[in-house]
Amino acid sequence: MIRHTVVFRLKHEKGSEAERLFLANAQRLASIPGVGGFEQLRQVSPKNDYDFGFSMEFADEAAYAGYNDHPDHVAFVRDHWVPEVAAFLEIDYVPLAPVENGS
Amino acid sequence: MIRHTVVFRLKHEKGSEAERLFLANAQRLASIPGVGGFEQLRQVSPKNDYDFGFSMEFADEAAYAGYNDHPDHVAFVRDHWVPEVAAFLEIDYVPLAPVENGS
Numbered sequence: 001m002i003r004h005t006v007v008f009r010l011k012h013e014k015g016s017e018a019e020r021l022f023l024a025n026a027q028r029l030a031s032i033p034g035v036g037g038f039e040q041l042r043q044v045s046p047k048n049d050y051d052f053g054f055s056m057e058f059a060d061e062a063a064y065a066g067y068n069d070h071p072d073h074v075a076f077v078r079d080h081w082v083p084e085v086a087a088f089l090e091i092d093y094v095p096l097a098p099v100e101n102g103s
Numbered sequence: 104m105i106r107h108t109v110v111f112r113l114k115h116e117k118g119s120e121a122e123r124l125f126l127a128n129a130q131r132l133a134s135i136p137g138v139g140g141f142e143q144l145r146q147v148s149p150k151n152d153y154d155f156g157f158s159m160e161f162a163d164e165a166a167y168a169g170y171n172d173h174p175d176h177v178a179f180v181r182d183h184w185v186p187e188v189a190a191f192l193e194i195d196y197v198p199l200a201p202v203e204n205g206s
Contacts, residue, residue: 002147007194027201044105045195053196089192091110093144093156098130 001095002058004067007043007050008088014051022084025076026054032070034063050087104198105161107170110146110153111191117154125187128179129157135173137166153190 012018023040030038041053058064067073115121126143133141144156161167170176 003144004148023199039196040199040201041106041196042199043194044197045107045193047193050194052199053194055196090148090150091146091153091156091194092148093142093158094147096126096143096145096155098143 002061002064003037003055003093004058004064004090005053005055005092006088006090007048007053009049009051009086011084011086018084022080023052025080028072029054029056029067029076032067032072034058034066050089105164105167106140106158106196107161107167107193108156108158108195109191109193110151110156112152112154112189114187114189121187125183126155128183131175132157132159132170132179135170135175137161137169153192 010019010022012022026040029035035056035058037055037057039053039055041055043050043053056067058067113122113125115125129143132138138159138161140158140160142156142158144158146153146156159170161170
């Protein structure tokens, strides 16, 4: 399992209609084949200056690549992500087996 | 629900015994009251320079505060986090209700 996350801040005013529409459009990413566990999140820690996050899970690298290359993802990045996002950081995780024998 | 995450890089050499021990010690955080869904993760995106992540979930702010103030957490931060972590970013999420009516 690969968990793909991105934490970001929009150019739009907080609580604006433009913000709402961005999030509504992003909801379509959940329907791209291979995407599981899609979440839209609000970032609430005062220790960074991002406002939102998306999280999704892929079974493997092939599913992740299929998402990246999917026309709906490519169109979303071109039409919404690039023009509307002010700053972002992508973080991808895979599970780590529990480490034993702490001291 | 509040999902508390931290992505980080250790001072230790990758794959070292010191790295293994750090992760083993951190496993104890999962036993602190109020901590749910504790995960140790490997960060795999080439788009940032962090190597690991922890993720955990709290029912509410009170549970999160109880974790922060718990002696086991305070001791872990003092004895392991501060001396052994080279760089980190805390990101906290709460679920966002699905936004409708994309266009």
